[in-house]
Amino acid sequence: MESGDEHEGVEGQKRKKRYHRHTPRQIQELEAVFKECPHPDEKQRMQLSRDLSLEPRQIKFWFQNRRTQMKAQHERADNCALRAENDKIRCENIAIREALKKVMCPTCGSPPVAEDSYFDEQKLRMENARLKEELDRVSTIASKYLGRPITQLPPVQPIPISSLDLSVGSYGGGGGGGMGHSGLGPSLNLDLLPGSSSSAMPFHFPTAVSDIEKPVFTELATNAMEELIRMVQTDQPLWMKPGGDVSDVLNLETYDRIFSRTGQQYRSPDVRVEASRDSTLVIMNAETIVEMFIDPMKWIELFPTIVAKARIIEVLATGIAGSRSGSLLLMHEELQVLSPVVPKREFIFLRYCQQIESGVWAIADVSVDLSREGQYATPSQMRKLPSGCLIHDMPNGYSKVTWVEHMEIEEQNPTHGMYRDLVESGAAFGAQRWLATLQRMSERFACLMVAGSSEDIGGVPPSPEGKRSMMKLAQRMVNNFCGSLSASNGYQWTPLSGLNEVGVRISVHKSTDPGQPNGVVLSAATSIWVPVSSDTVFSFFKDERTRSQWDVLSNGNTVQEVAHISNGSHPGNCISLLRAFNTSQNHMLILQESFTDVSGSVVVYAPVDLQGINIVMSGEDPSYVPLLPSGFAIVPDGRSGGGASTSSNPMMGSLITVAFQILVSSLPSAKLSAESVTTVNNLISTTVLQIKAGLNCSSV
Known part of the structure; x- marks a missing residue:
């Protein structure tokens, strides 16, 4: 026998949906009851139905909507309080910076060398998170031998289990302690991206990065993040617009002058530089995009026509306070053009994710050399220079994504002549192709809803x-x-x-x-x-x-x-x-x-x-x-x-x-x-x- 709610649901589907506006008296009575009892039972709803001449399901839906509205108001209030606290801290930070400018070195009498305190702070945060993770692991091992927990050690924030379960490539799959599916907003159902399914091929890697190399990789990632943000925010003369609908193209002379680094002036004449920048709006919020970039299986599902293979070699940092901000991954990927005559591109790189401010995230990629490990060696002729994207949350669940793709290529296997113009123009692996795919896939998921x-x-x-x-x-x-x-x-x-x-x-x-x-x-x-x-x-x-x-x-x-x-x-x-x-x-x-x-x-x-x-x-x-x-x-x-x-x-x-x-x-x-x-x-x-x-x- 069908319940009353099921019967009402069936009847509601048969009737065309009608909208009803409650009278001021009805709203006043409902508000009065809501203050006393936000969750009325069926008997109370029936009584309200008779008193206010409304159907029981209208009463039920009004209370559901009112509870949702109240929850949103509380969240907005909390956000305002946090924003005010953030502004206060920012003002204090500015005051401290100004004070430091006036400090003189007691030895030489000169002002201190200017440093980018934001990125220095991020290095310290990542190092602190890594040390806490190491301390937690040592404490667990020690407690097994002692037969009791070690209470003398300072409390360590637990690391989400989902962030470390790499046996099926499910990093970021929405486990406890991290941002689960509920935190991704209504614009996307991640079940369409089975990155956490048990059918995924397991990857087992030995430790690829030594303790000595981890601080070096951390500094490399933060420097890449700094360069990426500057490349996103700088226009001419760093970027040139060729005309038409194509992406911005990098001015190499300006780039070499702004981002001078050791060995850059000795670039081989056989090395081809591909660098492009583009931006677009996508129907995804920033946190959803970040989740997909962090999970290699979802990364493949999001870009099936570009990413042939992706996997995590090692998690160097899991993020700060249960967030993806501060995540640092050592990854391997193979990129493709859908043709049997275009060689794949293979990279081992660091992927660093950082929340710059509320609603603004940055994801930076940069190649690393692990050639000492034979199984991780990739062609040295392909190198990913600081690349990635800056993501701004926009109203109505949209995001503005600005993408920078920057790599140096010296191909051992030359591209077939039929595809050479496409590849050497940068269109085959450039920013426009990545963003066009991201925009199309976001529309695909949104259409389902x-x-x-x-x-x-x-x-x-x-x-x-x-x-x-x-x-x-x-x-x-x-x-x-x-x-x-x-x-x-x-x-x-x-x-x-x-x-x-x-x-x-x-x-x-x-x-x-x-x-x-x-x-x-x-x-x-x-x-x-x-x-x-x-x-x-x-x-x-x-x-x-x-x-x-x-x-x-x-x-x-x-x-x-x-x-x-x-x-x-x-x-x-x-x-x-x-x-x-x-x-x-x-x-x-x-x-x-x-x-x-x-x-x-x-x-x-x-x-x-x-x-x-x-x-x-x-x-x-x-x-x-x-x-x-x-x-x-x-x-x-x-x-x-x-x-x-x-x-x-x-x-x-x-x-x-x-x-x-x-x-x-x-x-x-x-x-x-x-x-x-x-x-x-x-x-x-x-x-x-x-x-x-x-x-x-x-x-x-």
């Missing part, structure tokens, strides 16, 4: 739980597709002859993941250039009416979109369910996600049987629905200075990566046959020919 974000085209409309499940499945599909193009997954590309100057590249791996069909999977990819704008290419792949022109497996049959979920402000950013009009495949549907931004576009799709679709539509966990995605990655060719098509340059060429995954055998022990290689080679070759024909550039 907006009512009416999905549209039924001709089938059964998915429930809110069904929409959520479909978005999670589509996200896993995109991540799998990007991973299939990465050389970081443990297998290398083998080129086949023919087709074009790139040729078809193949790789093989044995799949045992629950989200993939078990057996031997053959991945095949190639990249081509076409004299067509990237927007036109994206529309060609996205439009279901032109699918039969390039989809070899459709056998010329048309497809129909039966379900649609908007995924962002651009109409092309969406998740679709497609039905092919093919009697032999009437038990299958096609799940497809497409998205585009100024840095490029992706269209990914995978066949899903009706049983899997029913699981998704019912809102169940889609983790075990098997997917083997294929698709396309499209980027501007970069020959006109990088960036996307603009009104002044609407017809730039495009680079298209075509990628397929095929289950060769359901037996993991099966061997790859020459027939399978020939089949996938013909599949890609035919697809490329049909793409060029559909885009009217067959002669290229």
Whole structure:
């Protein structure tokens, strides 16, 4: 039998939502009762309902809203008190600084050398936090031998367990003592980013940093933070605007003059400097962004098209007073362009997170050299100079993010000529690409929270739980597709002859993941250039009416979109369910996600049987629905200075990566046959020919 509340909920869904404004008398009576009893029981609510001529659920919702309002008022009052205290301390700090300026050295009679007290204070805070952590660890070990706790030692603030549980890459997963999910605001549900899931691959590292090196790394991180903030806040002549919609470009002469460091004047002529700056608004608050940058699994999930691999080597500082402010991580990452012919970029770097003031956070990255440890050595020809972002909280859950990307590159494996302009222009790994991806992903998560974000085209409309499940499945599909193009997954590309100057590249791996069909999977990819704008290419792949022109497996049959979920402000950013009009495949549907931004576009799709679709539509966990995605990655060719098509340059060429995954055998022990290689080679070759024909550039 249904309860009264459940019955009211069902009835409320059937009726169109109406808004009711309470009379002054009703509000006065409700306020009087609230002062005496903020949590009235059902009997009291029924009595108020009769006295005030309101429905019981209206009474219930009024008290819920009033309690929320009271809580917010208390929090604002606390914030005002803390702000006043902060201003007082700041004034005292200024007074002390002025007094110190007048102090004279008793030995030489000169004033002391000026220091940046803010960053000196941060060094002391980080060192203090590290010493407290060491003291806590020693105390725990000693107490085990004594059989009792050591009460003589000063109290040490406990470190959140979630911050140290690195066995599944779940740093910052929202455990006790730290900022859990509740502190991230309503703009984002982090369940879409399964960084703390048990399915994540465990990483086990020995200690990589000695006690002698830790203070050195701390100083390196704080100096990088200082440089990053100055680079964000300084405009001309440090940064130049080339024109159009591209990012700011660094003036190297000005940079070398402002940030002089040992050895900088001896930069090799073979070293290429890539440095860019850009800013944008994203639909995330600052603390949410910080959490995603700190957790390497969420870092990968947030930038699946850029970050191929990321992991924490060692936590050097966990933050101050349970906050992420002061966190210092030694990390390893591999960055990629979605093409088998662009070498990955690999860095070992420090990531330092600091809250500059209320609502303002900074995250600084800088490369370190651990070449003495063979397993941590990265190509010395790639070095990340102080880079990162400054994040300002804005109204309504938005943030303004200013991103600086700065690196020195001397590639051992030169980039294929087809992608050289894109890479050497800085567009492939520059600030604009990072920010465009961050902005698009923030819109993706926000769309899930907006009512009416999905549209039924001709089938059964998915429930809110069904929409959520479909978005999670589509996200896993995109991540799998990007991973299939990465050389970081443990297998290398083998080129086949023919087709074009790139040729078809193949790789093989044995799949045992629950989200993939078990057996031997053959991945095949190639990249081509076409004299067509990237927007036109994206529309060609996205439009279901032109699918039969390039989809070899459709056998010329048309497809129909039966379900649609908007995924962002651009109409092309969406998740679709497609039905092919093919009697032999009437038990299958096609799940497809497409998205585009100024840095490029992706269209990914995978066949899903009706049983899997029913699981998704019912809102169940889609983790075990098997997917083997294929698709396309499209980027501007970069020959006109990088960036996307603009009104002044609407017809730039495009680079298209075509990628397929095929289950060769359901037996993991099966061997790859020459027939399978020939089949996938013909599949890609035919697809490329049909793409060029559909885009009217067959002669290229």
